[in-house]
Amino acid sequence: MASVGNVILETRALTKRFGGLEAIRSVDFKLERGELRAIIGPNGAGKTTFVSMISGRIRPSSGRIFFEGRDITKMKAHDRAGMGIVYTFQIINIFRNLPVYENVSLAVQRRLAGGGAGIFRVDEEELHREVDAILERIGLRDVAEQEAGSLPYGHQRLLDIGLALALNPKLLILDEPTQGLAINEIDEVMRMIRELHRERTIMLIEHNMQVVLELAKKITVMDKGTIIAEGTPEEIEGNIEVQKVYLGL
Amino acid sequence: MYVANKGLGKALALHIGVIAGFFILQFIVPPFHAAMLTRIMVLATYAIGYNILLGYTGLMSLGHAMFFATGLYAAGLSVIYYGLPPLEALPLAILLSAVMSATMGAITLRTSGVFFLIVTMIFSQVFFLTTLYFNMITGGEEGLVLTRYLKPISLGLFSVELTDSVVKYNFALIIFSIAFLFSLWLTRSPVGRVLIAIRENDERAEMLGYNIYKYKLLAFTMSGTISGMAGAAYALVFAYIGSALASILYSINPLLWTLLGGAGTTIGPIIGTGLMIYIIDFTSGITSSYLIVVGITLMLLVLAFPPGIVGAIKRRWIRWLP
Numbered sequence: 001m002a003s004v005g006n007v008i009l010e011t012r013a014l015t016k017r018f019g020g021l022e023a024i025r026s027v028d029f030k031l032e033r034g035e036l037r038a039i040i041g042p043n044g045a046g047k048t049t050f051v052s053m054i055s056g057r058i059r060p061s062s063g064r065i066f067f068e069g070r071d072i073t074k075m076k077a078h079d080r081a082g083m084g085i086v087y088t089f090q091i092i093n094i095f096r097n098l099p100v101y102e103n104v105s106l107a108v109q110r111r112l113a114g115g116g117a118g119i120f121r122v123d124e125e126e127l128h129r130e131v132d133a134i135l136e137r138i139g140l141r142d143v144a145e146q147e148a149g150s151l152p153y154g155h156q157r158l159l160d161i162g163l164a165l166a167l168n169p170k171l172l173i174l175d176e177p178t179q180g181l182a183i184n185e186i187d188e189v190m191r192m193i194r195e196l197h198r199e200r201t202i203m204l205i206e207h208n209m210q211v212v213l214e215l216a217k218k219i220t221v222m223d224k225g226t227i228i229a230e231g232t233p234e235e236i237e238g239n240i241e242v243q244k245v246y247l248g249l
Numbered sequence: 250m251y252v253a254n255k256g257l258g259k260a261l262a263l264h265i266g267v268i269a270g271f272f273i274l275q276f277i278v279p280p281f282h283a284a285m286l287t288r289i290m291v292l293a294t295y296a297i298g299y300n301i302l303l304g305y306t307g308l309m310s311l312g313h314a315m316f317f318a319t320g321l322y323a324a325g326l327s328v329i330y331y332g333l334p335p336l337e338a339l340p341l342a343i344l345l346s347a348v349m350s351a352t353m354g355a356i357t358l359r360t361s362g363v364f365f366l367i368v369t370m371i372f373s374q375v376f377f378l379t380t381l382y383f384n385m386i387t388g389g390e391e392g393l394v395l396t397r398y399l400k401p402i403s404l405g406l407f408s409v410e411l412t413d414s415v416v417k418y419n420f421a422l423i424i425f426s427i428a429f430l431f432s433l434w435l436t437r438s439p440v441g442r443v444l445i446a447i448r449e450n451d452e453r454a455e456m457l458g459y460n461i462y463k464y465k466l467l468a469f470t471m472s473g474t475i476s477g478m479a480g481a482a483y484a485l486v487f488a489y490i491g492s493a494l495a496s497i498l499y500s501i502n503p504l505l506w507t508l509l510g511g512a513g514t515t516i517g518p519i520i521g522t523g524l525m526i527y528i529i530d531f532t533s534g535i536t537s538s539y540l541i542v543v544g545i546t547l548m549l550l551v552l553a554f555p556p557g558i559v560g561a562i563k564r565r566w567i568r569w570l571p
């Protein structure tokens with residue numbers, strides 16, 4: 001596990017309004033390097049909106065975001081991905097009409113070439129080696145030639161996470177990666193998350209409490225656009241507030 | 250195991266085969282068809298340029314006539330007014346097309362979807378009207394003939410005349426080959442890979458860290474520059490420049506040719522252009538009937554045959570086609 005200690009990500013008074021709806025209300029949040037933080041909360045709590053602002057997919061209405069001490073509030077999504085903040089969508093998002101191999105190539109190429117003119121001289125040998133290694137790691141080497149959209153759902157999810165992994169992120173944000181998966185597929189994804197966590201910081205939005213309790217040492221609970229509790233799994237389980245809104249008691 | 254460069258040998262052989270085929274045809278076909286093929290090679294170059302944006306990046310422009318015409322007028326006017334020899338007018342025209350398309354791309358790519366379609370069309374119409382407005386210089390609708398201004402092309406020991414039909418044919422072939430091989434290279438290059446990714450799913454491409462706008466601008470500029478090169482070749486080969494070549498019809502044409510042959514394939518635009526030009530010739534040269542043929546073909550394509558000819562072949566039989 002990477003050393004826990006310094007703050008890798010921080011948000012200050014982060015707010016997002018959609019018209020009249022305040023989806024995120026002045027959220028202060030800190031994440032330490034090396035953590036595997038679970039974010040839970042009922043549907044519509046604002047989890048996706050929150051991490052979308054961190055990844056740069058949507059702009060905050062107000063507030064600030066710091067990554068490794070740097071203010072990235074105004075930075076574009078693609079630049080954030082380049083500097084190590086990588087997001088996987090809640091709904092599987094891959095290049096469905098392209099072969100699995102091409103999907104992974106695109107991610108690996110971005111890391112090897114950087115964002116600029118490096119794209120004109122990518123080392124194809126190295127690219128091939130790295131793509132192969134990723135395919136091996138996500139267990140899709142045998143279906144490399146298949147169109148990604150034709151894979152079973154669980155494999156598509158693994159590919160989706162594989163694309164993120166291929167970017168070698170510093171902070172990986174997984175938005176409900178086990179949603180819609182069968183039990184054996186969930187195990188597979190959990191194994192992968194655990195493995196990924198050895199090298200990097202992870203934010204995991206997750207509904208499946210079993211997955212959360214097994215993976216995370218610290219949990220953040222959101223409801224109605226705010227953080228209502230934060231702590232160890234035991235602390236969260238014992239929290240009255242959480243029991244009220246989240247466990248429906 | 251997956252091999253990354255699989256199909257490259259076959260693809261390269263196919264492309265060189267097409268070029269060799271065009272080269273050999275000039276010794277076989279009668280003069281009428283040689284002239285048709287010359288025309289097809291020049292206009293297919295235009296379609297190849299258009300296809301980079303439509304087929305490989307997924308952006309549909311209705312304003313490419315402005316780039317075709319930029320090349321056309323840059324080459325034609327510099328030959329007429331400044332006496333530039335063809336081989337100096339050509340690079341000048343390509344350079345101006347590059348500047349023009351980079352500028353237009355920077356503006357129009359702020360929009361997307363149907364707005365992109367409309368904005369490109371509007372700018373192109375402004376360009377078209379400008380060529381009419383300055384008819385004292387451009388010759389307007391009637392146009393200008395370059396024949397007596399065209400200097401010979403010097404090739405070291407000897408020189409050739411662009412008025413000679415054999416020279417026309419091979420000049421067109423060289424221009425065509427450059428564009429054709431460029432498109433093959435592009436589709437297999439890292440840049441082309443990203444363009445295809447943007448076509449397929451721009452949201453995901455962005456979250457992989459690619460600056461979508463920059464790549465689109467690059468594609469737009471490459472597309473416009475090749476279109477301009479085709480326009481310049483048109484002026485030099487057919488020794489004519491005129492506003493009709495800047496009109497909306499010349500924005501629709503490459504779209505039609507590309508869709509017919511198969512957008513997103515390197516061979517498609519050539520098949521589409523060739524077929525359409527022969528169809529138009531069969532249905533003979535009345536302008537109104539021409540528009541009807543264009544209209545019907547477009548409708549049939551969109552409704553019944555979206556992948557185009559080569560697109561369908563690629564899907565069904567030859568998956569390695571680039």
Ligand SMILES: Nc1ncnc2c1ncn2[C@@H]1O[C@H](COP(=O)(O)OP(=O)(O)O)[C@@H](O)[C@H]1O
Nearest residue numbers: 018021023041042043044045046047048049050
């Ligand atoms: N693009 C949007 N436009 C308007 N409302 C949105 C948009 N995205 C999310 N919302 C609203 O914001 C709230 C939070 O949504 P979301 O972040 O998706 O919650 P969660 O991921 O926790 O289920 C919901 O009420 C949702 O309807």
Ligand SMILES: [Mg+2]
Nearest residue numbers: 047048049090
């Ligand atoms: Mg969500």
